[in-house]
Amino acid sequence: MASSAATPKDLPPAMLDVATSAADWVIVWPIALPMVGAAILLMLRNRTEWQAPFSFAILIATLLANFSLLQTVFAKGPLTMTMGDWLPPFGISFTADALGALFALVSTVVMLVVVLFVQSEVEARETKYGYHPLMLILLTGVSGAFLTGDLFNLYVWFEVMLIASFGLMVIGGRKIQLDAAIKYGFINFLATTFFLIGIAYLYGLVGTLNMADIMVKAPLVENGAIASVAALFFLAFAMKAAAFPVNSWLPASYHAPDPAVSALFAGLLTKVGVYALLRVHLMLIPQSHGQLQILIMAVAVFTLVLAPLGALAQTNARRALGFLVMGGIGAMMAGLAFGSSRGILGASLYAVHSMLTMTALYLTVGLVERMGGTSDIRHLGGLYRASSPLSILFLVLVFAAAGLPPFLGFWPKLVLVQSGIELTLAENSLAVHQWWVVGALLLNSILTSIAGSRLWAHIFWRNGREGRQSEMPNDRIKMLDRRGTRWGLWPTAALVALIVAIGLWPSMYIRAGIESANDVTRSSGDYVTSVFGERTQ
Amino acid sequence: METALAILIGLFFTVAIYLLLSRSLIRMLLGIAILGNAVNLLIFTVGRVTREVPPIVPEGEYQPLEAIANPLPQALILTAIVIGFSLFAFLLVLTYRAYQELNADNTDTMRVAEPDDSPRPPLSY
Amino acid sequence: MNTVIFRTIAPYLAALMIVFSIFVLLRGHNEPGGGFIGGLIAASAIAIYGISAGVAEVRRALVFHPITFAGFGVFIAALSGFMSLFVEVPFLKGLWLFINLSDGSELALSTPMLFDIGVYFVVLGAISTIALALEEDEDDK
Numbered sequence: 001m002a003s004s005a006a007t008p009k010d011l012p013p014a015m016l017d018v019a020t021s022a023a024d025w026v027i028v029w030p031i032a033l034p035m036v037g038a039a040i041l042l043m044l045r046n047r048t049e050w051q052a053p054f055s056f057a058i059l060i061a062t063l064l065a066n067f068s069l070l071q072t073v074f075a076k077g078p079l080t081m082t083m084g085d086w087l088p089p090f091g092i093s094f095t096a097d098a099l100g101a102l103f104a105l106v107s108t109v110v111m112l113v114v115v116l117f118v119q120s121e122v123e124a125r126e127t128k129y130g131y132h133p134l135m136l137i138l139l140t141g142v143s144g145a146f147l148t149g150d151l152f153n154l155y156v157w158f159e160v161m162l163i164a165s166f167g168l169m170v171i172g173g174r175k176i177q178l179d180a181a182i183k184y185g186f187i188n189f190l191a192t193t194f195f196l197i198g199i200a201y202l203y204g205l206v207g208t209l210n211m212a213d214i215m216v217k218a219p220l221v222e223n224g225a226i227a228s229v230a231a232l233f234f235l236a237f238a239m240k241a242a243a244f245p246v247n248s249w250l251p252a253s254y255h256a257p258d259p260a261v262s263a264l265f266a267g268l269l270t271k272v273g274v275y276a277l278l279r280v281h282l283m284l285i286p287q288s289h290g291q292l293q294i295l296i297m298a299v300a301v302f303t304l305v306l307a308p309l310g311a312l313a314q315t316n317a318r319r320a321l322g323f324l325v326m327g328g329i330g331a332m333m334a335g336l337a338f339g340s341s342r343g344i345l346g347a348s349l350y351a352v353h354s355m356l357t358m359t360a361l362y363l364t365v366g367l368v369e370r371m372g373g374t375s376d377i378r379h380l381g382g383l384y385r386a387s388s389p390l391s392i393l394f395l396v397l398v399f400a401a402a403g404l405p406p407f408l409g410f411w412p413k414l415v416l417v418q419s420g421i422e423l424t425l426a427e428n429s430l431a432v433h434q435w436w437v438v439g440a441l442l443l444n445s446i447l448t449s450i451a452g453s454r455l456w457a458h459i460f461w462r463n464g465r466e467g468r469q470s471e472m473p474n475d476r477i478k479m480l481d482r483r484g485t486r487w488g489l490w491p492t493a494a495l496v497a498l499i500v501a502i503g504l505w506p507s508m509y510i511r512a513g514i515e516s517a518n519d520v521t522r523s524s525g526d527y528v529t530s531v532f533g534e535r536t537q
Numbered sequence: 538m539e540t541a542l543a544i545l546i547g548l549f550f551t552v553a554i555y556l557l558l559s560r561s562l563i564r565m566l567l568g569i570a571i572l573g574n575a576v577n578l579l580i581f582t583v584g585r586v587t588r589e590v591p592p593i594v595p596e597g598e599y600q601p602l603e604a605i606a607n608p609l610p611q612a613l614i615l616t617a618i619v620i621g622f623s624l625f626a627f628l629l630v631l632t633y634r635a636y637q638e639l640n641a642d643n644t645d646t647m648r649v650a651e652p653d654d655s656p657r658p659p660l661s662y
Numbered sequence: 663m664n665t666v667i668f669r670t671i672a673p674y675l676a677a678l679m680i681v682f683s684i685f686v687l688l689r690g691h692n693e694p695g696g697g698f699i700g701g702l703i704a705a706s707a708i709a710i711y712g713i714s715a716g717v718a719e720v721r722r723a724l725v726f727h728p729i730t731f732a733g734f735g736v737f738i739a740a741l742s743g744f745m746s747l748f749v750e751v752p753f754l755k756g757l758w759l760f761i762n763l764s765d766g767s768e769l770a771l772s773t774p775m776l777f778d779i780g781v782y783f784v785v786l787g788a789i790s791t792i793a794l795a796l797e798e799d800e801d802d803k
Binding site: 152155156159162163166170173175176178179180181182183185186189190193196197199200201203204209251252253255256312313314315377378 | 557562565569572573576579580582583584609610613616617620623624627628631632634635638639647648649650651655656657658
Binding site for chain 3: 633
């Protein structure tokens with residue numbers, strides 16, 4: 001074959017000529033393991049009793065792979081593997097930097113908890129519909145999105161994620177799920193199509209879709225053209241992330257599927273949108289950030305303030321939580337709007353916090369629903385007496401979501417406010433607007449704590465449910481059965497314990513965030529070197 | 538050639554957006570399908586339309602001997618078509634199921650997830 | 663639609679299409695064809711058989727649920743990527759194995775072909791799942 005002949009000297013090499021050691025594969029495992037797991041589970045469709053243990057085993061392996069990936073990235077900087085032995089930008093690169101690896105690790109943790117939780121509610125009948133394979137496919141999509149180094153590949157992972165989430169949303173086939181799935185499906189498909197349009201234009205301008213290559217070549221292109229592409233990307237990812245004017249699909253759909261599934265969606269899906277925003281706007285085409293800054297700030301302020309107000313106006317507990325998820329998106333948007341390295345630190349820390357906390361909140365409300373039989377807070381009440389551990393979990397999570405010290409949400413909020421104040425004092429033309437963002441961040445905390453504690457008061461604190469005149473004792477409460485406690489309450493409690501522990505000892509968490517922010521801001525530094533090697537420098 | 542394609546793409550986008558703004562799910566589906574085609578055509582056009590030979594390296598050579606057509610847009614479009622097709626198929630099934638279950642093709646009457654007469658929140662606390 | 667002619671022809675047509683889909687799949691590496699289009703042809707064969715003989719009959723004939731095929735396809739495709747783990751090259755590298763047959767011709771086995779077979783099964787499984795789901799609803803009425 002041709003491979004035996006030597007390459008002529010005057011041509012640059014197109015393929016890698018050094019051997020790849022097995023250690024480099026660490027970037028492939030977090031994506032490949034859940035994918036292969038999903039494939040095997042699809043084949044074992046009729047063996048419902050094997051599904052849960054197998055998917056748990058796969059997730060443990062994925063978690064270990066993610067750990068070792070994160071460790072490698074922290075120790076040696078961004079790590080790249082280009083598929084099929086091609087040299088970048090010809091092959092599709094997978095590049096893990098601290099931001100991607102951190103997010104991938106956290107999403108695996110979230111997935112692990114949810115898979116345990118699923119055991120408490122899903123009957124064997126439903127396992128047959130492919131609960132576990134779809135969850136693993138979702139994880140494949142999410143990890144792929146976090147670890148890919150190619151913009152078009154990011155689009156592909158978005159769609160993988162989307163297909164899996166469609167499937168998860170309609171499992172069970174209740175009317176409300178179909179209704180929600182249609183809204184969710186159309187709007188998300190539209191968002192990814194906008195993303196694809198952006199990719200097309202960027203490809204037309206820059207001539208490449210490899211992220212590192214874009215970082216090198218985008219500064220050579222006229223700024224106005226890049227800015228309009230950036231605006232398209234912003235629209236697409238803001239739709240994905242459910243930021244203010246394009247948010248209405250989230251509270252319309254997230255309360256429809258099973259609690260475990262909506263917990264998963266709340267934890268992972270919107271955060272992928274935020275990740276893409278950080279990656280594209282601050283790393284790939286940072287030169288257009290200035291033009292969009294005012295817009296992003298406005299989006300951040302409106303999302304921050306309106307989302308918790310929406311939560312206050314809801315009677316459905318899970319819909320109210322949907323609005324709280326959006327409030328968090330507003331905070332991450334604020335970090336994006338600041339664009340400084342501290343702002344990115346805040347946004348990435350907030351994303352980690354939001355993944356963990358929002359999943360835990362949805363899981364707790366799932367347990368509430370099972371006990372109270374409904375998610376309508378007018379018909380709930382008196383759950384404190386029925387299950388005080390659950391009420392403690394919920395309250396802790398509300399505090400964490402609102403950003404009260406010493407809980408997890410406090411640290412990212414602190415960093416964000418700090419970075420906002422830092423920028424306002426730095427004598428730039430946008431200082432006044434930055435005050436607005438800082439104000440909105442603080443207002444968001446107050447409103448979130450009001451909305452959250454109000455939910456808590458209605459569900460847990462008061463003696464009974466709402467009656468015609470006053471409260472009447474809630475006689476509809478069913479205690480959690482053994483299965484519900486073992487698989488429902490304990491995993492949730494473990495996740496909350498993790499949240500509390502990180503909140504109390506945040507040094508590791510913040511250090512990881514700093515590493516991620518460094519990797520994003522170190523423009524065309526390590527990331528590019530990691531993809532192209534030293535030869536281009 | 539590019540101008541003609543650009544006009545065609547614009548036309549596709551116009552039709553797609555018009556259909557997507559409709560309240561009927563079937564029209565929205567058609568809109569989605571046309572939007573997908575518009576985007577594919579867009580990728581094709583931004584990849585520069587040239588009348589060159591196919592990008593195949595002759596046997597025994599290491600690089601193409603003459604100018605070749607850009608192979609990347611084709612790969613991108615193929616991927617986008619496949620993905621768009623599968624998502625469209627899914628949405629089609631979903632719409633069909635919704636038509637059966639909810640007896641609704643009109644988005645105005647699809648209010649199961651967001652009830653029209655949603656109650657006011659409790660005023661206590 | 664469901665005439666005697668169609669019902670008689672459909673099984674033969676479906677069988678012929680399956681054979682043709684495999685032919686398209688295998689010639690795909692150097693000529694037009696490949697896993698995706700082959701899978702589509704196979705899925706349409708199944709859809710045609712479903713229209714003529716009814717979905718229950720197709721499901722019985724397929725033995726496994728169509729989505730199982732999709733899972734098998736993903737598994738095969740991933741497997742083709744992992745082959746490169748053993749020869750110290752990155753994921754999904756195309757590896758070739760040439761076997762000289764006794765009559766002087768050469769049989770080329772490769773991981774791209776394995777990958778294509780995986781794609782074939784994914785498309786076959788996914789599309790026929792959707793097609794059968796749509797046809798099944800019609801049967802209910």
